[in-house]
Amino acid sequence: MHNNPKLGLDENDRRTAGRLLTEFFDDYEQSLAERPIVPAVDRDALTRLLDTPFPDQGIGVEGFFREIDQKILPNSTTVSHPRFLAYVLGPPNGIAPYAxxxxxxxxxxxxxxxxxxxxxxxxxxxxxxxxxxxxxxxxxxxxxxxxxxxxxxxxxxxxxxxxxxxxxxxxxxxxxxxxxxxxxxxxxxxxxxxxxxxxxxxxxxxxxxxxxxxxxxxxxxxxxxxxxxxxxxxxxxxxxxxxxxxxxxxxxxxxxxxxxxxxxxxxxxxxxxxxxxxxxxxxxxxxxxxxxxxxxxxxxxxxxxxxxxxxxxxxxxxxxxxxxxxxxxxxxxxxxxxxxxxxxxxxxxxxxxxxxxxxxxxxxxxGIDAFRSAMDDMLDLAQYMADLIETAPDLELMAPVSLTAVCFRIKGATEAAHTAVLAALSEDGTALLGPARLDGRHGMRACVTNYRTTRADIELIVDRLSDLARRHGGPVDGALKVTR
Ligand SMILES: Cc1ncc(COP(=O)(O)O)c(C=O)c1O
Known part of the structure; x- marks a missing residue:
């Protein structure tokens, strides 16, 4: 017998989808801080994994959630990670997925x-x-x-x-x-x-x-x-x-x-x-x-x-x-x-x-107060990071901190060295920061637009940065060598 094409979900499917969605939200929230900030992606393998022909017969609700868990989530950037401080991008607020x-x-x-x-x-x-x-x-x-x-x-x-x-x-x-x-x-x-x-x-x-x-x-x-x-x-x-x-x-x-x-x-x-x-x-x-x-x-x-x-x-x-x-x-x-x-x-x-x-x-x-206090916390964290950088012997600020963007550099390091340090920070899971260029000088930038970031996160990042700058001997012929 011919089956009519079906684009809605019946009651059973809706229950299953609701349960799997709730499990997905819970698992994601609980695993956020342990997730890789940027996944290590083999681009060819990722393309082979996801760029496949669409099925004539659908994989159903459970199949869809399996695809998300097994293929999409492991290859997605964890923007909500507390040490995701690159660019001006933050985690969605908690009610947003439901809205x-x-x-x-x-x-x-x-x-x-x-x-x-x-x-x-x-x-x-x-x-x-x-x-x-x-x-x-x-x-x-x-x-x-x-x-x-x-x-x-x-x-x-x-x-x-x-x-x-x-x-x-x-x-x-x-x-x-x-x-x-x-x-x-x-x-x-x-x-x-x-x-x-x-x-x-x-x-x-x-x-x-x-x-x-x-x-x-x-x-x-x-x-x-x-x-x-x-x-x-x-x-x-x-x-x-x-x-x-x-x-x-x-x-x-x-x-x-x-x-x-x-x-x-x-x-x-x-x-x-x-x-x-x-x-x-x-x-x-x-x-x-x-x-x-x-x-x-x-x-x-x-x-x-x-x-x-x-x-x-x-x-x-x-x-x-x-x-x-x-x-x-x-x-x-x-x-x-x-x-x-x-x-x-x-x-x-x-x-x-x-x-x-x-x-x-x-x-x-x-309520609006929650946003007001998130702004204040982020402003405080950026200032705290600036203070730590100022006291770190190998680091220096590149600009005054007016809001929550902190631009800094490793003293005497080249653009290539800064790029290597950014990569090292990301690869070892410490943080994702971005590059900065001011007045033709190269450096790095942390932008605190993340309500999940804590002082401990900032300390960890600055410690690791100081470590990278120090362990690799600071400027060597104007270039910083980074071993990972
Ligand atoms: C000052 C400024 N203007 C414009 C933009 C672009 O905004 P959008 O990415 O929402 O288009 C950004 C993004 O970070 C920004 O910082």
Missing amino acids: EAIAATINQNCNFWQLSPAASVIERAVITWLGGLFGYDDEAGGTLTGGGSMATLSALSVALHARRQDYRDEGLQTAGSRLVLYTSTEAHRSVDKAAAILGIGLNNVRHVPTDDHYRMRVDVLEETVRADRAAGLEPFCVVATPGTVTSGSIDPIAEIADVCARDGMWLHLDGAYGALFVLSEHKRDAFEACGRADSIALDPHKLLFAPLEAGCLLVRDRTQLAQAHAFSSSYLTVEEDPLMLDYMDYGPQLSRNFKALKVWSALQTF
Whole structure:
């Protein structure tokens, strides 16, 4: 007899799947600290293991969980490991996997509100709360995005639409003067990438040099803007960074906002790494002027520990966000409903998943105080690491520690030596750190964006680093030899 194809789970299968999922969550949580941070991967073998033809007859629920346990998990990076301190990436908060499962189950399409009424209100609540952290009022709005890069891409599109009234029809193909964008030499590459994608052109992006704390030099910004104007160009936007990706430096936002106000330029803040440190009482002042920006990118998938992907774009005047993105007949013909927003009018996507749920569920489950104290703990840990490095004879800091990124180097060591030390740290399971480059000098970087990291983890890392630097004799002809 012919079996009908079956894509749902019957009650038995659901029970089995639920039990296996719970076991998976428990085992993963309990084994986290013992898991390899980066698995030793034989790339050919891994490809042979996973790149196999799909079966005509399915392997069933138990077969699926077996594949996860035997093939996928052992070959996945343990981002949640307490000594995973590379890049700006943290572990998901504890309720997130459940929120993600629920979002997948109810599969709301967060494009227009009739397809996702509760989700529309929840996204607005999340955006309003995030905007409020920077003093944005009820004229502001925003949208959740795939990340900080996407938020900055959309923000620069909004800035272009706001600058040129005919931008939607003419794009940049007009006889008008060249538009110029300003950012710093420490800006994230997503700024260049957005400028390239949007047709601004990298030749029209100025990378303003930084001071000895790696903050944008406002005097040079002003000079450059003046020179560009004198040359017949049109300065239109500054992207400042409250929390640069390498050292965590915070650009002087208030002074930059003054320049933008005086020169009629859009101010966008790339707060993908740093902006959410506004939640820390100790750092709030540093972010005070952020509310003067026209738009802010930030990343709940970093410091709110939402699982990937959850970025956010905030715009001080939400009608400008809609003017750049709304193409729907609802926006053109119906007055905006202040309560039920159609998020397709706020960004480039039509179909959108329910990202707001994973942010909202964590804020509800743990409360804002839990996030405030996580920020403070991470800031303390970074400072503790900096203190230990300063007292280690073979190590030196490369930059002041403004947030939680700690850049340091082994005295006298070359780039190759630092690369070898990073590899040794990862291979022996001590930690995953990243490389750093500041002022042309090479070193290493630990970025504490992990609520699981403890002082003992930091001590272990610095001990091992000191050991590697010392045992291998420090600089030998300018190069450090690492034996593993
Ligand atoms: C300052 C800064 N901007 C932008 C980004 C890119 O963010 P995303 O990876 O969410 O696109 C990062 C990522 O670390 C960052 O640190």
